[in-house]
Amino acid sequence: MNEKTWPHHRSETPNFTTIQFPIQNPNPRNPKNPKSYQMIRFDPPPSPASSRRHSRTFAALPNDILTKIAANFSLPNLQTASLVCKAWRDGLRPLREAMLFLRWGKRYKHGRGGVKVNVEKALDSFLKGAARGSTLAMVDAGLVYWEIGKKDEGVKMYKRAAELGDPAGQCNLGISYLQAEPPNAKEAVKWLYQASVAGYVRGQYQLALCLHRGIGTDQNLSEAARWYLRAAEGGYVRAMYNVSLCFSLGRGFLQNHRQSRKWMKLAADHGHRKAQFEHGLALFSEGQMMKAVVYLELAGRGGETAAAHVKNVILQQLPQPSRERAIALADNWRALPSSR
Template sequence: MKQRTWPGQPDGSRFKALPIKHQFHQPTFKFWSSSSSEAAFRQIRSSDRDFSTLPYDILTKIAASFTLPNLQTASLVCKSWSEGLRPLREAMLFLKWGKRFKHGRGGVRPNLDKALDSFLKGAARGSTLAMVDAGLLYWEIGNKDKAIALYEKAAQLGDPSAQCNLALSYLQEPSKRKIAVKWLFQASKSGHIRAQYQLALCLHQGRGVDRNLHGAARWYLKAAEGGYVRAMYNAALCYSVGEGLAQSHRQARKWMKRAADRGHNKAQFEHGLGLFSEGEKLKAVVYLELATRGGETAAAHVKNVILQQLSATSRDRVMNLADNWHPLPSSR
C-alpha cells in the first residue's frame, strides 16, 4: 500500500521548518434552525421536559446517525419515541442485510445490486449510516454524483463519516476546497480521526485554507492519539524537527515506534535507523527487514550492512522475528 503522508515541501525537503506567520484560528460555523425546530424546543421546555411532545421529524433528525443499540435505548424513553423511531429501527435491518450482500457474509453470496438496494431502503427510512454505505457503493461503481448527494444529506444531519467523505470529494474540486475544510473541521470536532488527519494535511499544505503548521501539528497529534497510524508518523516528524510542536526527540521516537509497530513502512525504516544509531543492531535489523518487505528499498542497503556484522545465529533469529511479526491494531 502506498503510504503518502507527510506533505512535500516546495524544495523537496520534508524536514524544512518554516516560520509560523499566523496564529491558528478555527473556522466558525453557523447553524440555522427552522421555525418548526425552535417551536418544538420551546414546547418541550414549557411542558416540563415531556419528551413525547417532540415532533417526529425533529426526533428522526436527532436519531438519524444512531446505531441499533442507541435506537433501542431511545425507543424505551416513551411510547411516542418508540413509534417515531420505528423507521430507523427498520433501517438497521436493511443496513445489516446490505453489508451481508456487499461482503458475502451471513451465508449469502456477494451481490452489489442487492447490497445497494438494501442500503437505499435504509437511507429512505432516514438512517445516515445507510446513506453513507450507499454513497460508498455508488462511489465504487463510478456514480459519484449520487454518492455526493447522499453524503450531503447525511452530513447535514450531522454524520461525521458523511462529513469526512463529502469533504474528501469536495477537495478534488478547487472551487469547493474551502467548503471541504469546513466539513473536515466539523467532523474533526466530533472526534472523527480520519477527518482530523485530513484536516491536518490541508492545514499543512495550505489546501483550501491558509497554511498553518501549528494547527496542522495539533490535528496530527489528535488523530495520532485516536489511533490513526499515518498521523502517528507525521506527529513524529513534527516533534523531530520542531515543526508546529516543540522539538522533542523523546516524543518523536515514541510516535515513530508506535507507527512502526502498526505497520507504517517509512516509520519502520526510520525507527530502524534510530535503533541502529543507538547500538540496538538486532532490533534495528528487524524493523529494517519489515520496511524492506513493505517496499522501502533504501532500508535494504542499511539492513545488509548490519547483517554482515552479525553472526549466523543472530541473522537467523532476526529473520525469524520478522517472519512472525504482526502489526498492532490501528486505524489507517
C-alpha cells in the same frame, strides 16, 4: 455584588433523610474516639406525577425531529432510546428497520455470513436503509456509488448524511470536494472541520493536511500539528507518523527528539512502513542490530525497497542464530490495532 451561583427555591428543595453510620476504623484525628461517622443521604424517589410529566414531554417530540436526532445512532443506541416511551419506540421504528438493511448491505458488499459478494444488492440494501433516515446507510451507499464511478450520486449521499450531523459523512463530503474537478477547497475545509470537532480522526488528519499545505485556508503549522496530534491520539496511524516529523523538524511544535522517537515507534508498531524503515535506521545507528533487522524486514515487506539494502548490511554483522531469530520475530509480528 452578592450574586447567587445556583438558584435555590424552597418549593424545589427535596427533603433528604440523613443517617449516621459508625465506621469501625479509628479516627486518626481523634484517637480518643474509637469510631468515626459517615453521613449517608437518601434522595426520595420521583413522584408518579413527575414521571408522567416527563413521559408526556418525551412523547410530545415530533417523529421527524426525533428521526433527525437519532439519524446516526447505532443499533444499540436505537434500542436504548426506544425504551424511553412508547412514542419513541414507534417513532424510531424506521431507523431500527434501517439497521437490518444496513447489516444485509454489508454482507453483500463484503461477502459475509455465507452471502456472495453482490454490489448491486449491497447498494439496494443501503439505499433502503438511507430511505428510512439512517446516516450510516447513507454513507455506505455513498461509498458504493463512489467505487462504481457514480461520484455525483455518492456526493449527494454524503451531503445528506453530513447535513444530519454524521461525522463520517462530513469527512467524506469534504474529501470529495477536494477531489472534485475543479476542487472546492473552502467548502471541503468547512466540512472537515465539523467532522474534526466531532472527534472523527480521519477528518482531523485531513483537516491537518489542509492547514499544513494552506489548502482552502491560510497555512497554519501550529494548528496543523495540533490536529495531527488529536488524530494520532485517536489511533490514526498516518497522523502518528506526521506528529513524529513535526517534533523532529520543529514544525508546529518545539523540536523534541524524544517525542519524535516515541511517535515514530508507535507508527511503526501500528504498521506504517515508512515509520518502520526510519525506526529501523534509528535502531541501527544506536547499535541495536537485531531489533533494527526486524523493523527493516517489516518495512521491506511493506514495499520500502531501500530497507532491504540496510538490512542485508546488518545481517552480515550478525551470527546465524541472531539472523534466524530476527526473521522469526518479523514472521510472527502483528500490527497494533488502529483507526486507519
